[in-house]
Amino acid sequence: MSVAGQYDCVTKSPMGDQKSVLTVNVDGDSWTGSNAGQMGALDITDGKVDGNTLTWTMDMKVPMPMKLEGTATVDGDTITGQVKAGAFGTMAMTGTRKA
Template identity: 75%
Template sequence: MSVSGTFDCVTKSPMGDQKSVVTIVDNGDGTFSGTNAGAMGGMDLEDGKVDGNTLTWTMNMTVPMPMKLEGTATVDGDTLTGSVNAGAFGTMAMTGVRQG
């Protein structure tokens, strides 16, 4: 099962549940690219790495404040489970379900 896909995600943030659509494109060489599109705009998934079914990436948030976020997730079938580290704001749980 490929890690590629589009996932309806929810991140448990200090400001409440943040819904977003995460798109993952496996480049086939241990890296991936993608986007995280939510109510506050979209962010590119940068430095994406694939290790089996585990993904790691960074995102540069601009709204509501500039911040570098570090994400990690595991894709198991049609489910994505992981977290986003928001520095001083701590780690936020993230879950998603593949669209389709």
């Protein structure tokens, strides 16, 4: 099963649970997309696919400029991973594929 699709995600941030929709568009061993939530949408950069594992970066502007680094594993319709947010440490992320 492809890791491509849209996932309803929750990231456990210092500001509470952040809900978002992660869009994964796979092209070979790379991927593009976005993570859209209450603070707007962040474009995925440097997206890589290794089997069912995704890695990526996002440049956050609001509420402060920061580079976010994500890694996640897709298992069927479930995505589980983490987002590293500089000095704020690592935040857990989970989600399910949208039908």
